[in-house]
Amino acid sequence: MKKWIANTSMLLALSVAVTGTAFAATKSGETSEQITYANNGKAVVPSTPAVNIDGSLYLPVRALAEATGKYVDWDEFRDSVALTDKPSLTGKYELKAPNLADGIKMGVGSSLTHLPGDPDNVFYTTADRGPNGQIDVNGKTVRTFPLPNYTPTIYKIEASGGEIKILDKWPLKLTGNDPVTGTSFITGLPNIKGRDEAPFDAKGEKELAYDPYGLDIEGLAYNSKDDTFWISDEYGPSIVHVKRDGTIIERIVPQGWSAQAATPLVPARETLPAVYNKLRQNRGAEAVGITPDGKYMFMAMQNALRNPDKAMDNSRQVRILKFDLATLKPVAEFTYLLEDSKQFKDLVQGDIVISDLIAVNENTLLIDERDKFSGDKAQLKRIYQVDLSTATNVLGKYDSADTAGKTLEQMSVQDLKTNGILPVKKWTVLDAVGFKFPYEKIEGISLVNGDTLVLTNDNDFGIDSKTPENGTLLWTFKLPYKIQ
Template sequence: MKRIAILLAAGAAALSIAAPAAADPGRHGTQPGFGQATLTGFASLPALTFVPGSEPSGSSLGTAPVNGVTPPFPGQPVQGFSGIVRRHDGTFEVLSDNGFGNKANSADFLLRVHRVKPDFAAKSVQVLGGFNLTDPRGLVPFPLTRKDRTLTGADFDVESIVRTVDGTYWIGDEFGPFLLHFDRKGRLMEAPIELPGVRAPENPNLNGAQPNLGGSKGFEGMARSVDGRHLYPLLEGTVAGDPAGTLRMNEFDLRERAYTGRRWTYRLDSSSHAIGDAIAVDADRFLIIERDNLQGDAAQVKRIYLADMRDKDGDGALDKTLVADLLNIADPRGLGGAPGTFRFPFQTIEDVVILDDRTLGVLDDNNFPFSNGRTPGKPDDNEFITLRLTGGLKADPRVYR
């Protein structure tokens, strides 16, 4: 979840509106891409959706209306979808991020995994339940916000999630950055695991040392290898001393519970961009969402790339092939509105899942109540779309079966 909030709403109005930027196949090692993807499904969860019977939230946001919504809120918003897990029964688990944008204002936001079911015929999303993230065994070695050890957005900024073969969950955090391991009920199973040599300003173990990563620029994306042996967490920010616009992807061994020392580089099209999610396609390739920090008509770059570890062009970074331009989606049936071109113009798009070899699911992080990329002055809903690609990914079948 990245934070332009009210400032972007004002700043975007001052921008000259540009047409969506086309991918440049010769830029930063990008290979010729797929053609225009087609919208095959659209479903939406209203922004003002709260966990039934949950605690109030947003007490640190003041009392001025934001996009027509006045904090504090009567419950915990079902928002900020920053990671997704497919359950193969028509439902998905989605991870809410740290809450309202930063550590200081999210102490009353409870970190949670929601179970949702999109109904593309009705264009709606049903929330079936979920679980909060907790640390009942006291494994987090630094002080937490709550005495009951329910984790909040002031403790961690959770942005990526995978489920392993034993049914447990690994979640990537941006404040450390840390890897967090939870059981099926959301209870922490191990102490947070740091990334050696990399610390964000929010890291509780700095002890006066200088951070070498930007605030909340830790593990925005994380993929699980198709054989279930490794995790591949991808930083959102550039580590100090690395070339501008380059992001580190590290390999973590799930058996050894340690980083292997292997590392790759993902190069952004522009150093002003960010990544939103990463998912394995096979042993060598990943889908990675890359975006600018704009929304609505001002948005120019919302893309899904196929990134290849093998670096065939030898430029020292993952090879990139454009798979889908999310600002230029064919919608001949008008599933997302009027027939024509459908745009997914959200500031933060943080979820991609492979449904079959030519179909992707994509979700936004609505940054409730701040982002208004769909309708100015109105908080964004959580949208769930499916896309049909012009060609197959040639993915390992294990990623979608």
């Protein structure tokens, strides 16, 4: 029996079985592959055959859940199983907009949020830092910005008639002039020479000016308490406070950041822990969310920090910070454990990322976790519900190796258990691979009325796209229960 359980493909080696009401025609302890199964009148085939024990049929939880159309998640830190009914796809919408330039597509979708009181089909979103790509110049790979004066922008969109329609837009701006543009509008260029990726022109021949106010905007959250937005930025990493008209108010940055960049028009609040300076380039603050009551804000990094070094690109531990919005100071930090790349084909750990989050309440988040593949190669495009209530607050405890002999990023799963660190609890509410979402970068998610999940993708302006038809889609799903 133990051998049979160990070979049931996972259930993640779960020693849990579910009994049926039928009797097997085989001898006790043997599997029976002749038995047929039906779920709501439709024939199904479990991934593992049942075993007969003393006249009753037993199936692994994973096999039973998959056969009955449920997601199943195993939490090895809490010895718990979560079974969740799958949602239904209710709408598909596509952005049809003119190109920004030859070979450069218009795009939105690096974030998505729904404002209370708005129609259910109206959202706010952003594109990221603007068109950029990588080319090889004399044997060196450089980052190019073919439209260097592109202004990161907040868009108001509507999903109707199968289309994503742009209703309004607010380019991000300062109360004075940006040093690069000479106007109030900022750019998406990197901030600090030697720290951020060097920006080059379209041909990769000329290094461009750095913009201390430049933003690579990825996440968008709304605070109904003061009618403002907060944007997560990959460069700082930082979180940027913005008025509804796009005027930048202030910026939360890591300790020590402001000594490297002069931003007199935008106060830099150094309330992020200094360890966040150890980000992997282009893998910074990817997601931000605010609780409906406006009390707390959450920020998630895209990948593990390089803490202490580049080898941590293969760490599964990603940090989520919780802020008190009244003080703009972090009050908690949690460990989010990314999926293990070993369970997928041709996928390295560093290419599994967090791409967005929704703060449902103080203890409940929705997290967008994905791989780097698209189309038939995609294996991980999931939205997880996350429970923080039992997760360990690690704020300031494992930023260096002094405390436990290892940083948080260096720890293995066993190290986390040994040190009594409980990552957040998570379970699947949507697997977009199962619905054949075609594009790689699902980067915007929103929740409407607690039971309508909306997602959209960032097409990166079509630059370096592996799929020529890569566009921007918005899909809606009806969840089987309200998340509130």
